[in-house]
Structure formats: structure tokens, C-alpha cells
Amino acid sequence: MPASATDRATRLLESRLLDGSWPAGSRLPAERLLAASLGISRGTLREATQRLVARGLLSARPGSGVYVTDRLHGGLASPWRQLLSEHPHLGTDMLEFRRVLEGAAAELAAQRATRQDLARLRALIDQLARARRAEDEAAETALDSALHAAIADAAHNSMFGYLQSNLLLMHREHIAQNHAGLRTGERSVAQALWQQHHDLWDAIRTRAPELARERMYAHIDFVTGQLAGRAPAGVPQRAGKRVRPSP
Amino acid sequence: MPASATDRATRLLESRLLDGSWPAGSRLPAERLLAASLGISRGTLREATQRLVARGLLSARPGSGVYVTDRLHGGLASPWRQLLSEHPHLGTDMLEFRRVLEGAAAELAAQRATRQDLARLRALIDQLARARRAEDEAAETALDSALHAAIADAAHNSMFGYLQSNLLLMHREHIAQNHAGLRTGERSVAQALWQQHHDLWDAIRTRAPELARERMYAHIDFVTGQLAGRAPAGVPQRAGKRVRPSP
DNA sequence: CGGTTAAATTGGTCGGACCAATTTGCGGTG
DNA sequence: CACCGCAAATTGGTCCGACCAATTTAACCG
Numbered sequence: 001m002p003a004s005a006t007d008r009a010t011r012l013l014e015s016r017l018l019d020g021s022w023p024a025g026s027r028l029p030a031e032r033l034l035a036a037s038l039g040i041s042r043g044t045l046r047e048a049t050q051r052l053v054a055r056g057l058l059s060a061r062p063g064s065g066v067y068v069t070d071r072l073h074g075g076l077a078s079p080w081r082q083l084l085s086e087h088p089h090l091g092t093d094m095l096e097f098r099r100v101l102e103g104a105a106a107e108l109a110a111q112r113a114t115r116q117d118l119a120r121l122r123a124l125i126d127q128l129a130r131a132r133r134a135e136d137e138a139a140e141t142a143l144d145s146a147l148h149a150a151i152a153d154a155a156h157n158s159m160f161g162y163l164q165s166n167l168l169l170m171h172r173e174h175i176a177q178n179h180a181g182l183r184t185g186e187r188s189v190a191q192a193l194w195q196q197h198h199d200l201w202d203a204i205r206t207r208a209p210e211l212a213r214e215r216m217y218a219h220i221d222f223v224t225g226q227l228a229g230r231a232p233a234g235v236p237q238r239a240g241k242r243v244r245p246s247p
Numbered sequence: 248m249p250a251s252a253t254d255r256a257t258r259l260l261e262s263r264l265l266d267g268s269w270p271a272g273s274r275l276p277a278e279r280l281l282a283a284s285l286g287i288s289r290g291t292l293r294e295a296t297q298r299l300v301a302r303g304l305l306s307a308r309p310g311s312g313v314y315v316t317d318r319l320h321g322g323l324a325s326p327w328r329q330l331l332s333e334h335p336h337l338g339t340d341m342l343e344f345r346r347v348l349e350g351a352a353a354e355l356a357a358q359r360a361t362r363q364d365l366a367r368l369r370a371l372i373d374q375l376a377r378a379r380r381a382e383d384e385a386a387e388t389a390l391d392s393a394l395h396a397a398i399a400d401a402a403h404n405s406m407f408g409y410l411q412s413n414l415l416l417m418h419r420e421h422i423a424q425n426h427a428g429l430r431t432g433e434r435s436v437a438q439a440l441w442q443q444h445h446d447l448w449d450a451i452r453t454r455a456p457e458l459a460r461e462r463m464y465a466h467i468d469f470v471t472g473q474l475a476g477r478a479p480a481g482v483p484q485r486a487g488k489r490v491r492p493s494p
Numbered sequence: 495c496g497g498t499t500a501a502a503t504t505g506g507t508c509g510g511a512c513c514a515a516t517t518t519g520c521g522g523t524g
Numbered sequence: 525c526a527c528c529g530c531a532a533a534t535t536g537g538t539c540c541g542a543c544c545a546a547t548t549t550a551a552c553c554g
Contacts, residue, residue: 030504041540046506054297054299055302064503093404310535311516312516
């Protein structure tokens, strides 16, 4: 069965993007011209470009043109990643899920953490304390992720570890993208986060599973509340200045 | 900046896919009808569907219709499927994870189930009762899956639904592969499973979240115990470090 | 030369039309 | 009654022409 015209056009555009005929940032020929040169109708060409737009390879601007994105190196985009960025309410689902997932992980970690696990956690907590005193936001964020990942590892269940690393990553992306980002800058927030992490560590260290779970719940709930506080119900910003690609 | 009609249509289609209005495998309304009902032209609707086709969520067949792919419900499975067959001990991890996941799902379902959800659950329970009386093992297995999936749906959190369908499927494969298989043939086991499912349904129906969670825990624990009784490889994994899959 | 405005360009949307593949329904046959 | 075959209806695939709004470009004037 022969491929449809849209399929062929899509592949052709892809190859143009891959072989460098159309470098990142460049503008494609006008739809009318391109369609004519490919021997297909504008509507068909349009369907093909929309496919690539959906995959983040192209970006169309009314009145201006269709441009090549630099996201050719966009990695293996799980269907979820895109959904998450376009449907903010999924962020709520994810937070709710993380609450359950990480709560259970903390509980298991309190039961199963080995000496090495505890040593690693202690090290992370110490580093976190230092970063906190130095008010090194970047370090705090990185160590935060590392700590949560370490807890998931300490649960000694590969599924927890796997989901933890993936979801946390996606969720951070989602947060950053929605211009929220915890105000770790604010002293009180940063202090609260530190306290929560420390309490969590204490519960795991003293092998108090239920307490660990409860404290993880509290931690996630706190984060949820912080994010909810600055949820702009309407349309996400957008308006800002966009870099004009060099034609 | 208002979103384009294509953007809006794309989001709307995504929503329908996520909330289960259009289940995997189902056929979408004809383009002409759907476009009319959305108040957009066929061409625009077509661009939106092409975007989803590009992302593998939809699949169009000329002369037949546009169908919902099972990509959303199959994305995670593949990487794990192989891993699971190579490292049988991961089955334990999965059961442990399911305990947490489904326990939380049951709890949420007891809180959030709509009338339709409850009707669906009741129908499944009834069917399960009939299959039980008829001692139709195949039907019981299928309905078991459907029931667990329905509970996850009733939790109204897309992540739970997603993971649930994936894990349950994988787990059944895993069980079948290790020729263990719950002895639903044994009267006592089948009876116990039925009782557990019915109790679970009662807890959800009466909107008792914590009770629902506890009963789901008990159910999974029972299943775990049954499987442990006939562990194939004989070696209880427990010790040693688990492999942490790389994403 | 700079700034304002009008014209040309470009993507976005619409409606209608025709084709080919598929599905459906009907009628007849065994 | 079951089965088969054929025609009609349905459906996605493609094309055309038109108009709109945002953007860019060019002309024009002070």
C-alpha cells in the first residue's frame, strides 16, 4: 500500500531538516510556494507541517512564516511530556501521585535502608545544610532532587526508583515551564523545606516508617500548596519577546 | 494571544483521550460530523488529528475511520516487559508497588467515584458474581482486571489509570510466564477472591476511603501470599541490590 | 535620515468538491 | 436459514479557491 501524500511530504520535510537543507532557526519557503514545488496542495503540505509542529521540530508564526526549531535533539519525548505541558491539570494528578509514591518510598526506606543508604542520606542532608547556609539556590534544588532519589533508592524497590527519577524530572520541567518554581529564594520557604527534609531524614534514620511516610506527605503537601499559591488560572504568559530567527 | 482553532481542537481531542471518552481501540466520530460538532471546518479538525497521529495517539484508516491507539497505555510497558522477563525478582517489586498504587486508587475512588463510576463497578461486581457461580475461570480473570481498572478510573487521576493498566497487564504476563497463576480453580481461593472484591466494592460504595485502602491492601497481600506459595525459582530474592533500570 | 503608512506576503480558517478504500445493506442463491 | 455477491452509503485523502488577520516590506513624507 502506497504511503499517503501527507506521509511522503512529512518524510521529505524530515529529511530536509536532518540533512541540514533547512538549518535550525531558518525559515521554510512559504506554504504556497513549497506546496507547489512539491507538487501537492497547500492543505496536504499543511497537514505534514502540523505533524512536525506537534513533534516540536517546526514552529509556525502567522504572518511571518514556518521556522525550524533547534529541538532536533529533543530526546525521546514520552507522550506524557507533551501532554503535561499542555494540560496543566495533569500537574495536580502528578503531585497527587507523587504524594502516594514518595510517601510509600519513605516508609519503605525507613524499614530497609542499609548502612550505605543511611550514610548517603546523611551526606546529602549535610550538603543540603551547607547549601542552605550559603543560600545557594541552585545547589539546594539539585540536592533536593538527589535526596528524593536517594530515598527512593533506599526503599529497595526498583519500580519506585524508576518512577521517582522519571516523574520528578518531568515534574520539575513542568514547574519550571509554568514559570512557577518554588520560591526557594524566600527565606521562610527555603527554611521550611530544609526543616521538612531534615525531619524526614530523622524519621528514616530512627527507622520510623509511618512517621517517615507522614512527613513525606506533609512535605509534598507543602510543595503543592506553594505551587497552588501562584497558579495563574488563565493563559500562561507567552507574550514575552521571542528571539527573531535569522533568515 | 488566543490559541488557534487547531490548538484548541488538539487539546480537546487530547482531553477526550485522557478522560476515557474515547477508549483505546475505539473509533472517533466521522471527520465531517466531529468537525461540525466542534464548530470548526473539516480541514482544521484534520490538522489537529494529524498532530495526534504524528504523536502516535491516533491512527487513521482510509474508508474506515480514525482510531485511538493504545500508545498511551503501552508506552511504559515495553521497556519493562523485557526487564521483567530477565529479572524475575522484579515481580516482587511490582507487587509491592501495586499494593501502594492500588491501595491509594481504592482510597481515592471511595472519595471521588461518580454515579457512573459506581454503576460501572456494580455491573462488574454483578458479572463477577455470575462468573463465579458458573465457575467460569476465564471470565473471572478478565473481570478481575476490568474491576481493578475501573477502580483506578474512578480515582479520577490519569496517572493512576495509566500505571494501573500497564502494571496489571505486565504482571499478568509475568505470572502466566512463570506458570504460576492463581489457583482460581481451587474453590477456596476463588471464593476468597470474590469475597475480597465484594468487600472492596462495599467500601467504595459506602464511601469509606480508609477501609477501601485497607481492603485493597488485604487483597493484594492475599494474592502475594498465594503466589509466594508456589514461587517458581525457589530463591527468595530479598537480599542483594536490585538493578536500577536506566531511563 | 527617520518615522508613518499603505501594500504585499504569509500563516490560519473555511467551504465545497471529487476520489478511493471500506463498510454496510440488500437481494438472490444454494 | 446460511451464505455469497454486488451496489450504495460512509469515510478518510486530496485538491481548489477564497477570505481573514498578523506580519513584513516598501513607499512616502516631513
